[in-house]
Amino acid sequence: xxxxxxxxxxxxxxxxxLSARRIxxxxxxxxxxxxxxxxxxxxxxxPLNRYPECxxxxxxxxxxxxxxxxxxxxxxxxxxxxxxxxxxxxxxxxGKDAVLYCPPTYGMYGVxxxxxxxxxxxxxxxxxxQLDLPAxxxxxxxxxxxxxxxxxxxxxxxxxxxxxxxxLRRLLRMAEGKALVVIDEAYxxxxxxxxxxxxxxxxxxxxxxxxxxxxxxxxxxxxxFTMAHPEVIQLLLKVIAPYxxxxxxxxxxxxxxxxxxxxxxxRNVADVIDNRRWLQQALSQCSxxxxxxxxxxxxxxxxxxxxxxxxxxxxxxxxxxxxxxKQPGLAGCLRITIGTREECERVVQVLKEIR
Numbered sequence: 001x002x003x004x005x006x007x008x009x010x011x012x013x014x015x016x017x018l019s020a021r022r023i024x025x026x027x028x029x030x031x032x033x034x035x036x037x038x039x040x041x042x043x044x045x046x047p048l049n050r051y052p053e054c055x056x057x058x059x060x061x062x063x064x065x066x067x068x069x070x071x072x073x074x075x076x077x078x079x080x081x082x083x084x085x086x087x088x089x090x091x092x093x094x095g096k097d098a099v100l101y102c103p104p105t106y107g108m109y110g111v112x113x114x115x116x117x118x119x120x121x122x123x124x125x126x127x128x129x130q131l132d133l134p135a136x137x138x139x140x141x142x143x144x145x146x147x148x149x150x151x152x153x154x155x156x157x158x159x160x161x162x163x164x165x166x167x168l169r170r171l172l173r174m175a176e177g178k179a180l181v182v183i184d185e186a187y188x189x190x191x192x193x194x195x196x197x198x199x200x201x202x203x204x205x206x207x208x209x210x211x212x213x214x215x216x217x218x219x220x221x222x223x224x225f226t227m228a229h230p231e232v233i234q235l236l237l238k239v240i241a242p243y244x245x246x247x248x249x250x251x252x253x254x255x256x257x258x259x260x261x262x263x264x265x266x267r268n269v270a271d272v273i274d275n276r277r278w279l280q281q282a283l284s285q286c287s288x289x290x291x292x293x294x295x296x297x298x299x300x301x302x303x304x305x306x307x308x309x310x311x312x313x314x315x316x317x318x319x320x321x322x323x324x325x326k327q328p329g330l331a332g333c334l335r336i337t338i339g340t341r342e343e344c345e346r347v348v349q350v351l352k353e354i355r
Contacts, residue, residue, distance in 0.1 A: 008117070010114060010115070010117050011115070014111070014114055014115065015111075016111060019033070025315065025320035026315070026318070026320075027315065027317075027318035027319055027320045028318045029318055029319040029320065029339060029343045029346055029347070030320050030337075030339075031299075031319065031320060031321050031322075031336050031337040031338075031339050031343065031347070032320045032321050032322040032335070032337060033219070033322070033337060034157070034187075034214060034297065034298055034299050034335075034337050035213070035214075035217075035219045035337065036214065036215070036216075036217035036219070036268055036272070036298070037337075037338075037339040037340045037343060038217060038268075038340070039217065040216070040217045040218065040256070040261075040264060042251075042252040042255050042256070042261075044247075044248055044251050044252070045251055045255075046247050046248075046250070046251045047247075048247055048248070050247075051243050052243050052245055052246060052247045052250060053245070053250070054237070054240070054242060054243060054244065054245070055074075055075065055076055055237070055245070056076065056245055056250035056254070057071075058250070058254050059076055059245070059250045059253050059254045059257070060074050060076060062253075062254050062257035062258050063076070063210075063225055063253075063257055065257075066257050066262070067197055067210065067225070067227060068197060068198070069197060069200065069227050070230075072230040072233065073200060073227055073228060073229070073230060073233065074225060074226070074227055074233065075225065075226040075228075075233050075236050075237065075240070076223065076224070076225055076226075076244075076245055076250075076253075077223075077224050077225070077226060077240065077244055077245075078222045078223070078224070078244055078245070078249075079211060079213065079222040079223065079224040080184065080186055080209040080210065080211045080213075080224035080225075080226075081108055081112075081224070082224065082240075082244070083209050083224055083225075083226040083236075084108055084109060084112045084151070084182075084184075084209070085112045085115070085116070086226070086236045086239055086240055087149055087180065087182060087207065087226075087236070088112055088113055088116050088118055088149060089116060089239045090235045090236055090238065090239050091148045091149055091180060091235075092113070092116070092118040092148045092149060093118075094116055094117030094118055095117055095118075096145060096146070097118055097119070097145055097146055097147070097148040098113075098118060098119035098120065098121045098145040098146065098147045098148065099113045099118055099119075099120060099121070099147065099148070099149045099150070099151060100121040100122070100123060100136065100139055100140075100147045100149070100150045100151070100179075101120075101121075101122060101123075101150070101151040101152070102122065102123050102124065102125045102131060102132070102136075102152060103122055103124055103125065103327060103328045104125065104129070104156075104158060104159060104324070104327035104328050104329055104330050105125075105151075105152075105153050105156055105157065105158075105159075106151075106153050106157050106184065109151040110122070119145045121139050121145075121147060123135045123136050123139055124328055124329070125156075125159075125329070127329070128161075129156060129159045129161050129329075130161075130163060130164055130167060131152065131163060131164070131167045131168075131171060133167060133170055133171065133174070136150070136171065136174070137174050140174060140175060140178050140179060146178075147178070147179050148179050148180065149179060149180045149182060150171070150175060150179050150180065150181045150182065151182045151184060152168070152171070152181070152182070152183055152184065153183075153184040153186070154168070154183050154184065154185060154188070154194070154196070155187045155188070155190070155191065155194075155295070155296040155297045157186070157187065157297065157299075158299070158301055158322070158324045158327065158330070158333075158335045159293065159301055159330075160293055160294065160295030160296060160297050160299065160300065160301050161293070161294065161295075161296065162191065162194050162296050165194070165196075168181075168183065168196060169199075172199070172203045172205070172206060175205060176203075176205060177205075179205070180205050180206075180207050180232070181203070181205060181206055181207070182207040182208075182209060183196050183206065183207070183208050183209070184209045185197075185208055185209060185210055186209065186210065186211045186213070186214060187214055187296065187297035187298065188210070189214060189215035189216075189265070189269055190214070190215065190269055190272060190273065190296055190297055190298060191296045194296070195208075196208060197227060200227060200228070200229065204229040204231070204232075205229075206228070206229075207226060207227070207228040207232060208226070208227040208228070209224065209225070209226060209227075210224060210225040210226075210227065211223070211224045211225070212224070212253055212256060212257075214297075214298055215265050215268050215269050215272075215298075216256045216257075216261070216264075216265045216268070217264075217265075217268055218252070218253065218256060221249050221252055221253060222249065223245070223249050223253045272298045272338050275338050275339070275340070275341055275344055276295065276298070276299075276300065276338045278341065278344060279300060279336070279338060279344045279347070279348070280292050280294075280295075280300055282344070282345075282348045283300065283302055283347075283348065283351065285352075286348065286351040286352055286354070287352075287354075287355060288304055288305055288306065288310055288351055288354040288355070289302055289303070289304060289305075289351065290303040290304060290305050290332065291303045298337060298338045299335050299336060299337045299338060300335070300336050300338070301324065301330070301333055301334075301335050301336075302333065302334055302335075302336060303330075303332045303333050304332055304333075304334065305332070306354075307323070307325050307331075307332040307333065307334060309354065310334065310351065310354060311323055311334060313350060313354055314347070314350055314351075317346070317350045319343075319346060319347055319350060321334050321335065321336050321337070321347075322334065322335040322336075322337075323335075
């Protein structure tokens with residue numbers, strides 16, 4: 001039996017998203033996955049013999065207080081990645097509807113759509129990595145296939161820039177009655193004043209994605225949040241798994257969002273911003289660097305004169321970064337996660353020796 005023939009055509013043809021862990025690498029300085037460089041320690045307080053709540057009330061209450069929303073506007077999931085898929089499952093008909101996103105950006109928007117047989121439409125960002133609103137509006141007005149979900153990343157991964165707030169408002173107005181606008185705020189904890197969470201009451205078709213993976217140093221926990229109109233949340237609850245949040249995840253995430261956990265999160269953000277500022281200045285003095293782009297996230301996008309040589313040399317020194325040079329408009333670029341000061345210094349030391 002040829003097992004490949006049993007699979008869906010779309011799955012056989014699918015190019016999967018290659019996460020940092022799937023790509024792998026050899027080294028002791030891991031700066032390729034936008035993780036926080038230090039680990040937090042939490043003790044479990046809940047027993048494991050019972051199935052968990054589908055939506056743990058204490059966790060919802062803790063994140064609602066943190067984000068400034070109501071619990072009925074929240075859904076907790078296995079990372080924001082699960083939310084990306086839930087939105088497609090709930091709102092897009094395979095073979096009929098489409099999602100839209102704006103490269104260069106996070107790759108899972110397209111992979112998730114393709115996995116479920118939903119058409120992918122792309123509108124390239126402008127040269128300064130902002131939204132091309134006329135092109136997006138034209139795509140929204142097309143009827144076959146019809147765009148039902150628009151994904152935008154703010155701050156955008158991997159470019160690091162924020163999207164213009166007025167452009168986001170214009171996008172929401174042009175999508176009204178046509179599509180959901182999903183603003184992925186996975187990195188907003190590093191610039192919380194730029195969040196769009198306060199807009200939820202004004203735009204019922206606005207959906208916001210969040211995560212505990214970055215500022216809260218809990219990437220291994222896989223805990224994400226969707227903020228949206230209560231009707232959207234109820235539709236997502238129809239397609240989510242019966243027990244999506246394991247008891248340890250809910251337990252630890254709730255601790256991270258209360259008391260000392262919140263204070264530690266603030267310290268994490270401050271450390272990242274301080275090290276990012278140092279690394280940006282140091283990289284700009286390296287002769288192999290063409291440009292260091294400003295970033296509002298926990299990484300820097302850097303363009304090099306000989307990116308292949310730099311990537312190989314860093315790898316030989318045990319420093320693992322993410323090659324973004326094949327993304328549209330990012331030729332010659334590597335994404336370097338902000339590590340500890342010592343890790344940042346190792347990167348600069350290696351780069352300064354490259355001529």
